[in-house]
Amino acid sequence: MVFDEKVIEFLSTGDFKYQIKQYIEKYNDLIKNSNFLRKEFNHYHATTVQKNLLDNGFFKAEHTINMNMKGVKTEITSASELSKLIDEEKNKILSDIHLQKIFQTIDKKISNAQLREFRDYLFENQDLLIELENIQNLKKKVWLSYLQQHSILYFNLIKEYKDGQVELKKIIKQANEEKTDWENVIDIFNRRFYVPYTLRMSNKSDSVLRDEAPSVEYVFKDRDENSETVSEEILLSILSQGETRALYLLNIIFEIECRRKQGLQTLLVIDDIADSFDYKNKYAIIEYLKEISDSENFSLVILTHNFDFYRTVQDRINTDKFTQSYMAVRNVDSINLINPGYKYISNPFGNWKKDLNDKVKLIASISFARNIAEYVGDKVNFNKLTSILHKKDNSGTLLIKDIESSYKEIFKDMDQLVLNDPDKYVLDVIFEVAEQLCGESTETGLNLENKIVLSIATRINAEIYMISKIHDPSFVSKIKSNQTGKLFGRFKNDFSNEAESIKILEKVNLMTPENIHLNSFMFEPILDLTEHHLKDLYVNVKRLIISEEQSEMFAATTTESYDH
Template identity: 45%
Template sequence: MTVKVSVNFTNCYGIDALAHTFDFSNNNMPVLVYAPNGVMKTSLAKTLKQYANNKEPEDIFFPERESTFRIFDETGAALDRQSIFVIDPIDEKYQSARISTLLASEDLKSRYDQIFGSIAEKKDGLLKNLRKSSGLTKDIDLSIADAFKVKKEDVLVALARLEREVREGAHSAFSVLKYKVLFSDKVIDLLQNADVKALIDDYTKIYEQILDQSSYFKKGVFNHSNAETIAKNLKANGWFDGGHSVNLNHDGERSEIKTDGDLISAIEGEKDRILKDPKLAEMFQKVDGTLTTAELRSFRDYLIENPFVVAELSDIDALKQKVWISYLIENGHEYFELIEEYDSSKEKIRAIIAEAEKEQTQWEAVIALFNDRFSVPFKVQVENKGDAVLNVSAPQIAFYVDDRGGGAARKMDRAILDRGLSNGEKRALYILNIIFEVEARRKAGIETLVVLDDIADSFDYKNKYAIVEYLSDMRANEDFHLIILTHNYDFYRTVRGRLGVYGENKLLSNRLNGALQLIPDSLSDNPFSGWKKNLTDPVVLVASIPFVRNLAEYVGNEVVFGQLTALLHVKDRTKTVSVGELFGMYQSVLAEGSFANFNSLKGAVFDLLMTACIEICEVEDDNLSLEQKIALSIGIRLLAEELLISKINDPVYVANIGNNQTGKLIRKYEKLGGCDAGVLRTIKRVALMTPENIHLNSFMFEPILDMSGHHLKSLFAETRACVDA
């Protein structure tokens, strides 16, 4: 079993360089990667997907740069491309190619194959002969299906229904025609032309008028094709050799025919008399005049050699069927062997299909799992289970939408269903196909590296937890090794807890000197518990202020809440609150002994904060910790408010601001007019990046962790420069 997978990429979809080893050796623990938007998540997934699809990587924006990638296991061997399965955030067109492998009963399939194998062998023999007769080299099943208006899989049923016509030898005269020439795309297009159709209709009317005057033939009852069939049968059965004769009726007079040669001569003579009629010959020339292109030359030659065909062109669908029947007559031995085998096996096949319909398949297990776990306004069913189990056709998934009015669920076409679903519901439907693929790989025992790119985006909580539950199911199978990529910190935290991901398998993405890094996430599930023990670190101390401030608000300590607010917004005492005073505030909110004594720190908290922010900005690595990002955000806001207050220069207005101070200061500054463009641009960036990041709530981690360390450092320096200017 693979326990480690290493990647080495350069210039792949925005990844300048990445070298990392994903370790699954600890009880097949998944690797969980939190990557802020734009850092690397989708680039990594795309590169691995290219590898899985046997394609070369590329750098889309700088295609002139050479792209390389290696993916190998702990032995150094390249990973099998088929063993990588990349799951995109959503692909509405995706369908698992392995769904038909989820069979419940190999015994039924074996019995079906045994019965149908003999039928298939005889069918192949007949089709081989039909290829010679028709001139078609491929898709002969499709051509027969088209002629008899059936599905391709129902060709055998259609052939069986022709048994009587084949036995009677109807239409045998058409066997000399080549289907490929007679019904080429060019010919069909020609016959759809209104002028050509009119000519053929006129030809047919004249032909039928002459036929009505025939000595031997009668329209719709006995034509030259019937006569030729009788002549062949009489000769084949030794009728004339046995001393028998036939009488032909001509205007009430009978003429006796005593040899097969005389009979054939009489038929040919009457046929020539009809086809060489001057009026008919004139119409034929008009039809012939439309066949001027090189592509239609073969068709023209066929009509010259077989002018009786022209009258059949008025009903092209009927002619197609007559030609196929004539081929079957010509290959009667093979045809009747096939039909006999098919008829004798039908009941056995029906019995097996009936058993297959009762089988509990893995499709149903997947569908039951989906219907039970995911919250969507439709239910899923497999409709053609019998045929699908026997691999006669692919499984057909049907969707039924519940009637909120209490009526019966309505079957819904997939295209209509898509129009009525939300993005989250469409994603759930996509997940159904993903589950089919995973279960097929599980059944086949295919060891797979599964890479999931933000699989839970747009989901509500119920469906998000359904995904996490299924990931847990996958993790329990040692054949699946999971790399889970997400930019959603709430999802990251949920997966981390529910799948038991810890240590170096929980990773954060980081850029350093252009290269991408995946570094262990040192953040615990509850960072505040660690912070309380490390408050002598100025950065940690400052970062803890929003936490303690919110606790003071929750417990109703309005005095401390107001005092701590003065350290997050510029108030009268913002720059003079000392560390000693801050310690007293903490004592009034936090239980004695539950946090570290930080009285060793001296001076004003504001000065401590600014010094900490300056030191953070001097760090070369852009991978900042949560506490560093919070400290920078507080520092940026205080500098911005200080700048705005000085520009507004209205102490009374500022003193009366009760809440949302930063936003109100920005709007006041904009209304004053004559704003400094550089200052306004900086302040707008502050409003965009910091206001919601400093308050404690259930989602506080995600926005601030998503914030680039480089951007925060740059914004602090920019705001500080505006204040100093």
């Protein structure tokens, strides 16, 4: 009979235990009146003795036993005589009418279909009921009985286990001493990445001997060097996005290291792997990628939307910077892959300085020059160059030679600078170049300088238009910073009904400032903007000015006619 979990659960219920208790109490009362059975030597024990005597040839050896039958000694000379005596005594007890009623009550309790097999077994083996008072003890007896029946197999197993203990300990010791692939990956991660936890492999020997997946522990250390192990679930709930992405690199590094170890030819495509990383971890993954790129079996294709990451990869990984680096440039109806050139990307101003007589590069460089003047505290040249980037009272009077003199003072290596057309007005040059760029139908490169010039020209036109419409010189003269934004705020307040103009000017406020205040941290806004978007914006702002001029001319003509 197999005692499964459902049977054990049933036997443990309160009602059934009560019925068993009644049965055992009645059984013990009956056994007191037995000829030779007692509570300490019941029919189960008697049957066990009978079987042992039979199995060991006791009666065949012509031995006899004396039974105390209510104080009278009775000699038993054969196995059959003993068996008959025990069966008669057992049947007399188990057939008792009161005991049978209790058994029937128990039977009703276990009539469930799932327990039918157990119920049928009890019908055939009612003597088992007295053993159900203590389930754990019954289990123990069953196991001992099983082990006794299979003692040879059991002792062989024990012997094999003991014989293998010494060798097993040696294998486990060797497994713990070997550096596994996963342990190597964890070392790489702990060594390279800056996160507020340390990784540790907790089942090293099992991962070696049983081919189990490695179990990684996450250990936090506080400022007092106290460490605490936390679960992955808790870890992911408290990490920043960048720290979480760093953790996911663990499996990627493992795959890479396995392929390196096997010498497999591998094309590795990395897509925005450092997104949300802080600078320390961004450089850490770049250094790891550099190490991989030096492996002869690995070829890397690195994709990114992050311009700073792109430039850093060029500086640290790209061995042939002029031929292996590309940027996707979106035109009106296509996307082109272009090679911008390493120096142009890492230092565009250095590229422009070589050819400042190119009007596009000259105008684009003004934003850099003004920032340098501000950083070094050169207020005179800062204000002068600001008047080129914003519409000020003196903006229309500044000449190309004014830029030349400012550059000679700001940049120590430009004392020999000579610019063409020194007496040409700077605003005229800005608008001429913008018109020229708008006339070109295609884009051939990144053209940072083109986008900067279009942004400058567009913003100046927008300020000219807003200043003309607001028509409040006192208000304009008091603006000391963020001029475009403050003009736009006043314009929206004064001309809230001019929805189309507000829409266009809002785009100017959104699209142009970062392009003009260009530095190493502000490349991405201008790279995300296509040149044709800036051209469209320039044309739309220009139309606002033309429309305003035409309205003023019409108003003047009407007044003149009225006067006549």
